[in-house]
Structures are given as structure tokens and as C-alpha cells.
Amino acid sequence: MTEIIRAFIRIFLLCLAINAMRNIGLCLLHADGLVNISAITAIIVFNETSSFALSLSTAVLVCMSVNILFVYLTKRRGTSDIVYGIAMNLMLRGLSGLMLYLYAGDLAMSTSLSINFDSNIFGVNIFIILGAVMSLAYYVFLYKTKAGLELRAVGLDEEKAKFRKLNIFSLRLYAIIFASVFAALVGSFLSLSYFSYFTENISQNVGYVCLALEGFSAIHPALTPIASLVYAVFTYLAGSFQSVAAINYKLLDTLPYIVMLVLLYFSKGKGKLHGKNFYDIIKKEVKE
Numbered sequence: 001m002t003e004i005i006r007a008f009i010r011i012f013l014l015c016l017a018i019n020a021m022r023n024i025g026l027c028l029l030h031a032d033g034l035v036n037i038s039a040i041t042a043i044i045v046f047n048e049t050s051s052f053a054l055s056l057s058t059a060v061l062v063c064m065s066v067n068i069l070f071v072y073l074t075k076r077r078g079t080s081d082i083v084y085g086i087a088m089n090l091m092l093r094g095l096s097g098l099m100l101y102l103y104a105g106d107l108a109m110s111t112s113l114s115i116n117f118d119s120n121i122f123g124v125n126i127f128i129i130l131g132a133v134m135s136l137a138y139y140v141f142l143y144k145t146k147a148g149l150e151l152r153a154v155g156l157d158e159e160k161a162k163f164r165k166l167n168i169f170s171l172r173l174y175a176i177i178f179a180s181v182f183a184a185l186v187g188s189f190l191s192l193s194y195f196s197y198f199t200e201n202i203s204q205n206v207g208y209v210c211l212a213l214e215g216f217s218a219i220h221p222a223l224t225p226i227a228s229l230v231y232a233v234f235t236y237l238a239g240s241f242q243s244v245a246a247i248n249y250k251l252l253d254t255l256p257y258i259v260m261l262v263l264l265y266f267s268k269g270k271g272k273l274h275g276k277n278f279y280d281i282i283k284k285e286v287k288e
Contacts (some may be wrong), residue, residue, distance in 0.1 A: 001087060006194060007232035010186045014132045014187065014210040015224050017137055017182035019217055023155035024175045026074060031207030033092025034063050038187025039202045040096040044103055046115055046192060052126070056186025059188050066092065071172055089207075092180070097114065097200055114197040127189040134185065138178055143221070151175060207226035214276075234259045 014031055028034075038059035046055040053165040068089060074081040100106055104113040119126040142148035152172045154161045162168060191198050211232060217222035234256040240251050 004229075004232050004236050005128065006125075007230050008193070009128055010189060011206060011210060011213065011232055012205060012225055012228040013131050013135070013182045014186050015214040015217075015228055016135060017179040017186070018207075018210055018214040019224070020138070020175045020179040020182065020285070023151045023215065024071070024075075024172050025158055026071065026081045027085055027211070028207075029082060029211070030066070030070065030088035030092060032201075032203040032205055033089040033207075033209060034180075034183035035187040035190065035203035035207065037092045037099075037203065038063050038097040038184040039191035040099045040198050042184075042188035043110070043113065043115060043182075043191040044099065046117065047113060049228060052117070052192070053121060054126065055192065056184060059184035060180055063184045063187075064176060067176045067180050071176060079214050093201065096198075096202075100137075100198055100200075108200040110198040112260060115192065117192045117196060125193060127185065127193055131185060131189075134181060139180075139221075141174070146195070147174065151254060173285070181253055216264070218254050227260065231256050231260060 014035065017029055017034070018028045042055040043060050043061045045058045046052065049055070066088065069080070070084060073079055073084050097108070100110055100113070104110055112196040119127055140148075142152065147170075150161070150166045151174055153164070153166065154168060154171050158168070161171075165238055187202075190202050195202065208229065211229075213227045214224055216227045238255045
């Protein structure tokens with residue numbers, strides 16, 4: 001059960017990071033890169049300072065810097081977010097490996113750079129608590145505040161949002177902050193707690209999986225955490241069943257993806273706020 005929860009946390013939080021950027025009309029294709037760069041940053045800072053707060057804060061700042069540049073290049077310079085997302089993903093993964101080599105002299109894996117981090121609150125891993133708190137805060141912001149409603153309006157149609165004279169700059173900043181915090185939490189969790197060391201591609205390309213899982217939120221927001229949990233469960237089961245000689249391990253690796261396709265096929269319904277009705281609600285709330 002613990003392994004499933006740990007897998008769920010890193011998947012779901014990265015889905016939220018992707019969702020935050022999608023709400024300003026951008027695809028976070030460099031999610032894996034953010035996880036890798038925040039993971040190496042967190043472990044280096046923690047190794048030097050032994051401060052969890054400083055390690056996580058630094059990782060958040062690094063992710064924010066990357067995302068601010070990403071938004072500037074795509075929104076101000078008019079270049080495709082797909083192009084910059086792929087380029088940034090490759091560069092960040094390469095940079096994380098370079099940082100490991102320059103700091104510890106290791107290649108691919110930090111054999112000489114490992115830490116002993118075990119921080120619990122009432123017996124619960126601090127990352128699980130922080131993830132739950134930030135997820136709840138994001139939900140409240142997105143669905144219970146006027147700013148969150150306006151942010152979703154930008155993701156739905158930025159031109160209409162501008163026509164309604166919404167503060168696009170502030171809304172983009174909110175999205176950047178949430179996306180950076182969630183990505184930094186995942187990266188720090190992997191290097192400080194999940195593995196307790198850094199390895200090349202520590203994200204294990206889970207960013208691409210999360211891009212698909214986050215898509216469930218277009219049907220209903222609750223489907224993304226459900227899909228993330230289902231994926232985590234079947235990933236764990238696939239790994240557990242690999243000891244069965246009668247089943248090819250490559251076939252087992254496809255099990256979580258097959259389950260996701262089935263779940264998507266049987267998922268029905270549409271979001272509650274679409275098109276004209278969505279903007280009618282925004283107009284009413286802005287006036288209030």
C-alpha cells in the first residue's frame with residue numbers, strides 16, 4: 001500500500017503541474033525535465049545545507065525560472081509551446097546530468113552522492129502531507145475563487161478572456177507558481193525520499209504518462225486523481241507479477257496503459273462549464 005501511495009503522489013502532483021499550465025493554454029512537455037532538474041537541485045542543496053526547506057525552496061525557484069522563460073518565449077515571442085517544450089525537456093535532462101558530474105564527478109547515477117532523509121509528521125511522510133495540502137489549496141483556488149475561475153477562462157479561450165479585461169499577467173503568474181511548486185515537489189520527493197539519490201532520468205518519463213492522465217480532467221476534475229491512482233495500482237501489480245515466469249514482462253508493462261485506455265473508453269460526461277455558459281458565469285462573478 002505504501003508503494004502505491006508513493007507512486008500515486010508523484011504521478012498526481014505532476015498531473016496538477018501540467019493542469020496548471022494547461023489553464024493558460026500551454027502544454028507542459030518539459031515536465032520530465034522539470035522533475036529532473038529539481039531533483040538534482042534539491043539533493044545538492046540538501047547535501048550542502050541539510051535543510052529541507054531550503055532544498056525545496058531552491059527547487060521551486062529553479063522550476064519557476066524555467067517556466068517563466070517558457071511562458072515568455074511562447075506567449076511573447078509567438079513560438080510553438082510544443083517546440084520549446086521538447087527542446088527544454090532535452091536541455092533540462094542534459095543539464096541535470098551535467099550538474100551531477102560537475103558536483104560529484106558521477107555519470108548517470110550519484111554513487112557518491114546519497115543522503116539520509118527521513119522526515120515524517122505523525123508517522124506520515126512530509127511529501128505526502130505537502131502534496132495533499134497543495135492539492136487541496138489548488139482545488140480551492142481553481143474552483144472556489146474568482147481568480148481560479150478567471151484562470152480556467154484563460155485556458156478555455158484567451159481571446160475572450162482578454163475581451164473580458166481579465167488580468168492575464170497575474171493569471172499566468174498563478175499558473176506558473178502552482179506548476180513550479182508541484183513539479184519541484186515531485187523532483188524533491190524522488191531524490192530526497194523515494195530513491196535517496198539521483199539517477200539519470202529519475203522521472204522515468206512519467207511526464208508523458210501524466211500528460212495523458214491529466215486529459216481526464218477535461219471530462220471531470222475527479223477523474224484525474226482516480227486515473228492516477230488506478231495507474232499507480234496497476235503499475236505496482238505489473239511489477240509484482242513479473243516474477244511469474246509464464247507471463248512475459250514486456251506484456252505486463254503494457255497492463256497500466258491498457259487499463260487507462262479502457263477507463264478512458266468508459267468515461268462519459270462533460271465538464272460543467274463550457275462555452276458561452278462558462279463566460280456568463282465569469283461575467284456575473286466579476287461584476288459581483
